[in-house]
Amino acid sequence: MIEYDSANRPPAVIDEFIQLIHYRDLIFLMVGNILKNRYKRSVLGIFWMLLNPLLQTVVLTIAFGTMFKSSLPNYAVYLLSGLLAWNFITQTTQYAMGAMAYGGGLLKRIYIPRATYIVAAVGNGLINLLVSIGSLVIIILFLAHPITVAWLFLPVSILILTIFSLGLALLLSTASVFFTDTVDIYQVLVQALFFLTPIMYPASILPAELSQVLALNPFVILIEIFRIPIYTNHFPDFNLVISAISLALITLVAGWILFTSKADQLAYRL
Amino acid sequence: MNNIAIQLDNVTVRFRIPHEKIPTLQEYAIRWLKRRSVSFTDFNALDNISFSIKQGETVGIIGANGAGKSTLLKVISRVIRPTQGRVFLRGRIAPLLELGAGFDYEMTGRENIFLNGAVLGFSRKEMAARLDGIVEFSGIGNFIDAPIRTYSSGMVARLGFAVATDIQPEVLIIDEILSVGDADFQKKSAARILEYYNNGSTILVVSHNPNSIKQLCTYAIWLEHGIIKMMGSVDDVINNYSLSLV
Ligand SMILES: Nc1ncnc2c1ncn2[C@@H]1O[C@H](COP(=O)(O)OP(=O)(O)OP(=O)(O)O)[C@@H](O)[C@H]1O
Numbered sequence: 001m002i003e004y005d006s007a008n009r010p011p012a013v014i015d016e017f018i019q020l021i022h023y024r025d026l027i028f029l030m031v032g033n034i035l036k037n038r039y040k041r042s043v044l045g046i047f048w049m050l051l052n053p054l055l056q057t058v059v060l061t062i063a064f065g066t067m068f069k070s071s072l073p074n075y076a077v078y079l080l081s082g083l084l085a086w087n088f089i090t091q092t093t094q095y096a097m098g099a100m101a102y103g104g105g106l107l108k109r110i111y112i113p114r115a116t117y118i119v120a121a122v123g124n125g126l127i128n129l130l131v132s133i134g135s136l137v138i139i140i141l142f143l144a145h146p147i148t149v150a151w152l153f154l155p156v157s158i159l160i161l162t163i164f165s166l167g168l169a170l171l172l173s174t175a176s177v178f179f180t181d182t183v184d185i186y187q188v189l190v191q192a193l194f195f196l197t198p199i200m201y202p203a204s205i206l207p208a209e210l211s212q213v214l215a216l217n218p219f220v221i222l223i224e225i226f227r228i229p230i231y232t233n234h235f236p237d238f239n240l241v242i243s244a245i246s247l248a249l250i251t252l253v254a255g256w257i258l259f260t261s262k263a264d265q266l267a268y269r270l
Numbered sequence: 271m272n273n274i275a276i277q278l279d280n281v282t283v284r285f286r287i288p289h290e291k292i293p294t295l296q297e298y299a300i301r302w303l304k305r306r307s308v309s310f311t312d313f314n315a316l317d318n319i320s321f322s323i324k325q326g327e328t329v330g331i332i333g334a335n336g337a338g339k340s341t342l343l344k345v346i347s348r349v350i351r352p353t354q355g356r357v358f359l360r361g362r363i364a365p366l367l368e369l370g371a372g373f374d375y376e377m378t379g380r381e382n383i384f385l386n387g388a389v390l391g392f393s394r395k396e397m398a399a400r401l402d403g404i405v406e407f408s409g410i411g412n413f414i415d416a417p418i419r420t421y422s423s424g425m426v427a428r429l430g431f432a433v434a435t436d437i438q439p440e441v442l443i444i445d446e447i448l449s450v451g452d453a454d455f456q457k458k459s460a461a462r463i464l465e466y467y468n469n470g471s472t473i474l475v476v477s478h479n480p481n482s483i484k485q486l487c488t489y490a491i492w493l494e495h496g497i498i499k500m501m502g503s504v505d506d507v508i509n510n511y512s513l514s515l516v
Pocket residue numbers: 267268269285286287315333334335336337338339340341342
């Protein structure tokens with residue numbers, strides 16, 4: 001028979017994981033429902049998901065494409081591949097914080113694993129990313145940009161991005177429950193970082209001193225790991241892969257430890 | 271003691287109520303710069319509560335608004351962890367704290383059966399097997415494929431009750447939900463609770479209606495300001511509680 005003993009349970013880091021596995025169908029349903037709700041009312045349905053990045057790319061390419069014509073041939077491919085990685089990380093984390101702060105009322109009313117919303121938010125972001133890669137392929141075919149064996153590295157890139165985003169989402173969601181302005185502060189930081197990350201422009205236009213500082217921007221590594229196989233058509237070099245994997249794993253471990261150690265307080269705080 | 275269903279040892283649930291509103295990072299920074307700390311009041315919604323309930327017993331919980339009844343049920347159904355003390359529970363629990371927790375009002379009744387089932391910890395497969403029985407019991411009829419925002423509140427409650435009580439739990443926890451729904455639903459839900467009682471479920475009920483507690487329960491707990499004011503046979507406790515109100 002099932003037993004619950006509040007004084008005698010596995011350590012929080014393990015307990016939360018076991019519970020998430022047990023409630024996996026809830027996570028799948030939540031991801032499905034987010035998608036359904038978002039696109040039910042729109043006539044274009046899933047095509048809107050394809051169209052949105054296409055429109056974004058067309059507009060930005062018209063605005064900046066000619067400026068970087070020589071340094072970045074097929075600018076639209078460079079732009080969109082960077083943008084997809086960027087949007088995945090930032091939108092996923094923002095969505096997770098929102099779901100925790102506003103949708104987390106459920107956590108005070110019934111027991112579900114505390115990380116459910118966050119994992120569902122990452123799952124939702126992952127689906128958006130995969131669909132958006134469809135738009136990227138459309139642009140690539142249109143511009144006759146080569147698709148090479150380097151694409152075989154993409155699943156690894158996506159896995160790294162997912163691990164990092166989950167970790168960051170856990171860190172930020174915990175913070176947002178304790179400090180309600182975390183969401184706003186993060187929003188401002190994200191906007192600033194967007195211009196400090198070579199997504200719309202090539203890294204080469206930055207002055208030497210600044211590119212040293214840029215090396216400290218963790219987003220650069222993550223964008224590169226995703227963009228290189230698509231835009232430059234070769235496998236990312238070994239050092240880059242190692243730094244990206246380390247960054248992602250450290251973020252996830254830190255996020256998981258922080259989140260699970262505070263999880264019991266969430267129902268008191270939300 | 272092998273037939274214990276629920277046991278609480280010195281359970282305290284403490285809420286920390288900040289004197290100033292919204293905790294923001296900005297606020298904290300300002301305070302830190304001014305070398306002032308944030309002040310709190312600690313408030314015990316449950317204060318050193320101990321009791322145990324045997325398998326198959328039915329216990330009513332009474333007390334004024336804010337006495338800690340809902341908090342007690344939440345700590346038992348692991349929604350909140352005790353700040354201090356130990357909660358022990360044996361068996362699967364069906365918490366009827368709020369019917370239809372996690373319902374998504376844009377989704378149909380059918381979709382919500384799966385969603386609510388998942389919230390209660392059941393797999394999709396289990397829910398698929400039980401779908402027909404749940405629809406049948408809920409009496410929602412053709413509306414089952416309409417979004418539940420088109421339901422009346424009684425219909426939402428029926429659906430929530432049908433999902434949560436579809437299979438017999440070892441422990442059933444009820445927080446003032448017996449009064450929702452029409453006469454037909456009340457009869458149906460009471461019949462189902464009675465059936466589970468006869469089959470040996472342990473039942474814990476919060477209600478402001480002394481009669482419904484007397485009908486269902488053999489024991490009662492009277493809570494006041496987070497402590498147990500009285501505990502014993504249902505008649506004794508209810509009589510004393512009623513006397514205290516006049
Ligand atoms: N999240 C919370 N933060 C701070 N205080 C809380 C919180 N939840 C409950 N309380 C306080 O705990 C006390 C007990 O609340 P509880 O909901 O258990 O009362 P109750 O006995 O169920 O009352 P009612 O009859 O109105 O349902 C109340 O004073 C309430 O203000």
